[in-house]
Amino acid sequence: MTVQDAPEVGTLAVDTRNDRLGVVMGSEGPYVQLRPPGGGIEWDVPPQSLREATTSDELRAKVREVNASRRWTR
Structure with missing residues (x-):
């Protein structure tokens, strides 16, 4: 996959290096930028x-x- 083939901004994707889920925020240079869903x-x-999230x-997530949220409201 290349930066041009990356999922659309706002969709969920998985960083396969650490199985971390994130929202696609855009790209910077040769990288795609993800942010945690929350x-x-x-x-x-x-x-x-x-890879695209299933x-x-x-x-x-x-x-x-x-x-x-339940942990912080008690």
């Missing part, structure tokens, strides 16, 4: 280490967000 600091991913990946 917000946070962007990180750079080489396009060859990127439905399972998306569900996993939503469960993490719900669990995180």
